[in-house]
Amino acid sequence: MQLSGNLLIGRQSVFGGNGTIHAVHASTGAAIEPAFGGATLDDLDRACALAWAAFDTYRETGPDVRARFLETIAQKIVDIGDDLIERCMAESGLPRTRLEGERGRTVGQLRMFADVVRDGDYIGARVDPAQPERKPLPRVDLRLRHIGLGPVAVFGASNFPLAFSVAGGDTASALAAGCPVIVKAHSAHPGTSELVGRAIQQAVVDCALPEGTFSLLFDSGRDVGQGLIKDHRIKAAGFTGSRGGGMALMQLAVARPEPIPVYAEMSSINPVLLFPHALKNRGETIAGAFVSSLVLGAGQFCTNPGLVFAVDGPELDAFIRAAAAAVENTAAQTMLTPGIRRAYENAVERTGAQEAVTTAARGLDPTAGHQGRSALFVTSAEAFRGNPALQEETFGASSLIVRVPTLDVMLELIESLEGQLTSALHIDEADYADARRMLPALERRTGRILVNGFGTGVEVGHAMVHGGPYPSTADGRSTSVGSLAIHRFLRPVSYQDLPEALLPDALKRDNPLGLNRRIDGKLRLAT
Numbered sequence: 001m002q003l004s005g006n007l008l009i010g011r012q013s014v015f016g017g018n019g020t021i022h023a024v025h026a027s028t029g030a031a032i033e034p035a036f037g038g039a040t041l042d043d044l045d046r047a048c049a050l051a052w053a054a055f056d057t058y059r060e061t062g063p064d065v066r067a068r069f070l071e072t073i074a075q076k077i078v079d080i081g082d083d084l085i086e087r088c089m090a091e092s093g094l095p096r097t098r099l100e101g102e103r104g105r106t107v108g109q110l111r112m113f114a115d116v117v118r119d120g121d122y123i124g125a126r127v128d129p130a131q132p133e134r135k136p137l138p139r140v141d142l143r144l145r146h147i148g149l150g151p152v153a154v155f156g157a158s159n160f161p162l163a164f165s166v167a168g169g170d171t172a173s174a175l176a177a178g179c180p181v182i183v184k185a186h187s188a189h190p191g192t193s194e195l196v197g198r199a200i201q202q203a204v205v206d207c208a209l210p211e212g213t214f215s216l217l218f219d220s221g222r223d224v225g226q227g228l229i230k231d232h233r234i235k236a237a238g239f240t241g242s243r244g245g246g247m248a249l250m251q252l253a254v255a256r257p258e259p260i261p262v263y264a265e266m267s268s269i270n271p272v273l274l275f276p277h278a279l280k281n282r283g284e285t286i287a288g289a290f291v292s293s294l295v296l297g298a299g300q301f302c303t304n305p306g307l308v309f310a311v312d313g314p315e316l317d318a319f320i321r322a323a324a325a326a327v328e329n330t331a332a333q334t335m336l337t338p339g340i341r342r343a344y345e346n347a348v349e350r351t352g353a354q355e356a357v358t359t360a361a362r363g364l365d366p367t368a369g370h371q372g373r374s375a376l377f378v379t380s381a382e383a384f385r386g387n388p389a390l391q392e393e394t395f396g397a398s399s400l401i402v403r404v405p406t407l408d409v410m411l412e413l414i415e416s417l418e419g420q421l422t423s424a425l426h427i428d429e430a431d432y433a434d435a436r437r438m439l440p441a442l443e444r445r446t447g448r449i450l451v452n453g454f455g456t457g458v459e460v461g462h463a464m465v466h467g468g469p470y471p472s473t474a475d476g477r478s479t480s481v482g483s484l485a486i487h488r489f490l491r492p493v494s495y496q497d498l499p500e501a502l503l504p505d506a507l508k509r510d511n512p513l514g515l516n517r518r519i520d521g522k523l524r525l526a527t
């Protein structure tokens, strides 16, 4: 499929006049054709105007229309075929099997949100019928539903060029909520972005939706991304990336005359806690699984296990030996971009130079350009306690094992951690009592707590939380993965004493949408 390098603004496809960007081969750093035109501030203004004009129509589309739209996008992404996978492999350096799996996840997410829209529970319809006879005062008729927040800006992630980019989880959940979306493409995969963007643009046409339902912009600098956040017609944003990038956008969002939420997923080191019985009985097996998780996808997962706490002793020595041996046998892997690889190697060097940190192992030497070597470090509880730099995320296959003298100290160190996406406990039955002691501290700072596993591998479902207190995300009350992600882009509206003719369908007396509704506080299932 021929790429144009064009911006997609509503129904238009135009070459941006504000400089150009090129994708580069992740493995060689060589530029890949074609050039992509950066959007001007006029392009940004047009996309925002169209999105705003589309909002009232799009948010009132019925469940079948909106669900069919999401399913059409999914099908059109599948229909792009191998061109999508090949372009994405070149731009990201990720292997075919990973990207085929990621495409499956992307279309699966879109179809899941189609089901969510048809089901209608996300509307959260509530009815408190009027009680004209109530004494001493009659009660008014109150009805509540959730509506979309407004146009949403989405910043595609470098590490999920399909599942968290143009048609990824943020876009799918915002569209499901009834919000038009403007995507600021990640500069690392513009070709992948155009292919997916065109699939969405065509789906808008096929489903006869307002053209401003979707736009895709390329940014040759930072003005367009920042301009999106500042534009008064944008009402929320989804972002996955660095802490610096997320914080910059959050600060712009709160400085607006009308501040807006930025759902930023930023940094997490995902602590792994090894409990004494599990370590004694299965230490080497856990070490093998730990290293497999650590090096998966060159460690470029937000759920990468970057920190391990375990009680010091011969069992921990054996664990470190086994993990170090596995790391030493790990091939270097191509990273997403030359810049990310540079940032990784610098961070590894910084960690190795910290006081009381020893390098337990490095992976095999690179065999080609822009490959990252995995790294394993060991330190003491005392050194970890006194050095906040050891809590900083290293984006890549690097982890730090902390020897703790007792489980009490482990608990104290957990209490010192920042917010996390995941925490993993490795326990046998004899460890349950100790694990129970840690749970309240973990719950306070973690989105997902798991047992005898690792956080890499994020199931897309209804009970998933991929979120957590700051800095893992900007707002720990939300998730960016799973059906609950739709709630980031909704807000409740209450209607008092509206005549039937003015009520939205979700709240009409005869329940034409067949929704489950809470009537006078009691859940009434649709029959």
Ligand code: NAP
Pocket: 155, 156, 157, 158, 159, 184, 185, 186, 187, 188, 219, 221, 222, 225, 226, 240, 241, 242, 243, 244, 245, 246, 248, 249, 265, 266, 267, 268, 301, 302, 340, 343, 344, 393, 394, 395
């Ligand atoms: P990034 O630099 O934060 O960029 C993410 C997106 O935000 C890109 O579209 C970028 O634009 C834009 N952006 C960043 N800073 C901005 C600013 N000040 N103003 C306006 N737009 C801004 O993240 P990245 O490129 O994906 O990777 C770099 C680092 O992010 C990694 O080394 C890693 O530390 C971290 N990361 C973390 C996660 C996670 O899930 N925790 C995931 C991916 C990356 P451009 O495309 O123009 O750069």
